[in-house]
Amino acid sequence: MLDDVKHIVLVLSGKGGVGKSTVSTQLALTLKENGYKVGLLDIDLCGPSVPYILNLEEQNVHQGPDGWIPVYMDNDQKLGVMSIGFLLNSRNDAVVWRGPKKTSMIKQFLEDVCWQDVDYLIIDTPPGTSDEHITVMENLRKFPQCGAILVTTPQQVAIEDVRKEITFCRKTGIKIFGIVENMSGYECPNCSECTNIFSSGGGQSLAEISKIPFFGSVPIDPRVGKLAGQGLAAIKELPDSITSKVFSNLVRRL
């Protein structure tokens, strides 16, 4: 079923909490707003946050004759979502599985979801380079249309972890589309001035050193934080924000 998908985009980060799910969901929503048909697959089995961010927590996936039918955001069926969160009874349920069970669930996610005529499949992964990633890489490297976006924050400690992600992608033969730096400075909602709270430019210099495209810096913007839980696209709700410009630029360069 992945054969029909035109572009597969893995969203990876070395650490949790750097904004990987925010980037995955805003990327999916921006693509949808640009007229593409999009799939969003959340394989963060232990911390699936996509159903919450997109305000789809009450939804369930259904089994069709050819496999799982994703949950669609709207009636136009332009954005379909699949997450382990849809299979749990409650948001507080924990997935306590060892490697082999996780591996088989991810294989099912990759093989058994009916993505119909999808232009872009965005895959939100857990942080790091664990069982889930190895399974994904093993199953996806045969698809030439597959590549990864690496998300980091500007702090040196996060940048160091992205170096490991770069090594991981190179070792497993996954193309790297580019790097996004998130929480890079604070964009004041009143005057739009951006203040660099942490060090800045780390993501960009890592991209330059590693000869990887740099897709831009998303600032800390409390309004972007508030979009989580409502399933709203920054490009629509905050069209003049830096965030919206970074995602529009990203979509053009993918």
Ligand code: ADP
């Ligand atoms: P990860 O998937 O890497 O664990 P999340 O995307 O869940 O990270 O983001 C962690 C928290 O930070 C969430 O509450 C999210 O709303 C918030 N957040 C992420 N990026 C931004 C941003 N650019 N501006 C404001 N809040 C953000």
